[in-house]
Amino acid sequence: MTYDFDLFVIGAGSGGIATARRAAEYGAKVGIAEFDRLGGTCVNRGCVPKKLMVYASHFADIFAESQGYGWSPVASSLNWEKMITAVNNEVTRLNGIYQRMLDNSQVELFPAYAKLIDAHTIAVGEDRQVTADKILIAVGGQPVKPNIVGIEHALTSDDVFNLKAQPQRIVILGAGYIGSEFACILNGLGTEVTQIIRGDMILRGFDDDLRSEIQQAMINHGIRIVNHTEQVAIEKDAEGVKVTVRQAGQEAETVVADAVSLAALGRLPNTKNLGLENTKVQMRENGAIIVDEYSLTAEENIYAVGDCTNKINLTPVAINEGRAFADTVFGGKSRTMSYENIPTAIFTYPEAATVGLTEAEARKKYGDDAIKIYRSRFRPMYYTLAGKDEKTMMKLVVDQNTDQVLGAHMVGNHAAEIIQGVAIAVKMGATKADFDATVGIHPSSAEEFVTMR
Structure with a gap:
């Protein structure tokens, strides 16, 4: 049977784009669909803008530390709007680079939402269908909004990059690395930060010495960490956003945030409305696509890489998984991704x-x-x-x-x-x-x- 594409990739994040370009290098005719900006979470709402904000958050300390080396005191203040604009302009620049990379690789981009009609047919947008011999799903993940009273008043970790004004007070829900990173970023930028966590320490899954070292340093730097919480509720009024929290064995208290509360309670695979029910692809209860060591699903021609498989949700892992797939299927170089000793x-x-x-x-x-x-x-x-x-x-x-x-x-x-x-x-x-x-x-x-x- 003749298909429109040798490979069609659903999702143009880091993993999807890397796979598409690698397959194209081997001579495959490749199409890729993305309804949002190119680059996925990492470029647009994660690694890149976050790291730029990390840099921004360090300057106040650098100015103060320089005095010990003989520099005169620096009187400086943060222009939040200028900082956020510069960060987002860099993201836009990177979007353009990804577009040129796809163009140079002769990968056809479909700026639309893609949905599987069957194992070889993809609806792209509302009025077009294409066929492909092999299909790769690389749709990433999305932030979780837990079932908390008033959660509609909370932003996700994605939303912080679009805040027009700096919050003077913020409550962060979550003990993972995203929540902890934003707690430190905003604290360094001058925001009063309260981080609410369910357990004893932040960063579950990391080494305990590392966890305790970071947590104590965060407290020393002025971040208030409220641990052992059993109940959280959010409401909005004229004062801003009120977060009511109760720690184990204690009375409930209310923390008032400056008009915004940031929810950072993890991410889930972004696999809804993909038409997977029209194929043999199997998923776990949390929506993660089940794949073997070669990223192959239960459908013999459909593969998946990156956060939508919920293995190790890191950008370099998604890229490596995708390139291993392309090397194996299109390059004749059979290899698998090793998940041991990933830094x-x-x-x-x-x-x-x-x-x-x-x-x-x-x-x-x-x-x-x-x-x-x-x-x-x-x-x-x-x-x-x-x-x-x-x-x-x-x-x-x-x-x-x-x-x-x-x-x-x-x-x-x-x-x-x-x-x-x-x-x-x-x-x-x-x-x-x-x-x-x-x-x-x-x-x-x-x-x-x-x-x-």
């Missing part, structure tokens, strides 16, 4: 990054007696003249039976940049002896990873 960063203040197993995961997998922990906590040289008591924490999780480094974790300045290099060693199976035999770069914080005893 990740948390752009809180202080920043954190991690690769490999947490201490708890290592002890569960190998047993307590097999695990040895190397940990270092110190004040970086940068803060000595600045007169600040900021700390950096580094940690290695080691299997004593093999001497292999199973995990590396860091909290402190430039953690992401440092862990990226460490991740190569961990991925290759480096031992603690390999780390010890590596000459450190002095003076640097990074050298601590090769000098810990």
Whole structure:
């Protein structure tokens, strides 16, 4: 049978675009549909604008710290509208780059919503249908709005990039990395921040030492963290947005926010209204598409990558999954995505990054007696003249039976940049002896990873 396309991609986020271009390099005729801006969550509502705001949030501290090095005091204030406009202009520029990348790869873009009619037919918009031999679903995820009284008065994490004015007070619901990052960003920009979490600590799933280090630093920087909450309700009145919260064993209290409350309680696969019921594609209860190691669904010609499969929801993972699919199906180079030792960063203040197993995961997998922990906590040289008591924490999780480094974790300045290099060693199976035999770069914080005893 003849099809309009060898591959049709639904969703032009980072994973979808990377896959489309890689398949096109192998000579495939590729189409891609996207009803929103190109680049998906990462470019438009995630990694890129968030990181730019992280940079913006650091300048007040830099101005103050410079005085310890002899610079005169700086009197400066944030122009929120200028900052947000600059951030969104950069996003628009990147949208244009993605368009040119697709054009240069001769991938046909359909700026419309796509829906599956059957396993080979896609409705694109209201008045067109196309057919494809292979179909890739790369529609990403969307923020969760939980069943909380008054949730309609809360913004999602996506919405903060469109605020016309800076909130003077904000309540953040959620303990994950998105909520924690925005708490630090807005705090650094001068907003009074209250973060409401259900558990004892933020960042569930990360190493406990990393979690406690970040949480205490956030508190030290003026963020109020309300933990062990059992009930939350939101209402809006003339004063702004009122969040009523009750901690375990305590009376309820009301926190007043400045006209906005940011909900950051995770994301779910964006798989509704895709027409998946017209195919054999199977999903989990949360809407995640079930795929095998080759990203293949239960339908023999339909694949899925990225956040819509809800494996590890990181942009580089979606890109790698997509390229592995294209290499296998169109390039004749069979390969799968490895999910072991994937590094990740948390752009809180202080920043954190991690690769490999947490201490708890290592002890569960190998047993307590097999695990040895190397940990270092110190004040970086940068803060000595600045007169600040900021700390950096580094940690290695080691299997004593093999001497292999199973995990590396860091909290402190430039953690992401440092862990990226460490991740190569961990991925290759480096031992603690390999780390010890590596000459450190002095003076640097990074050298601590090769000098810990």
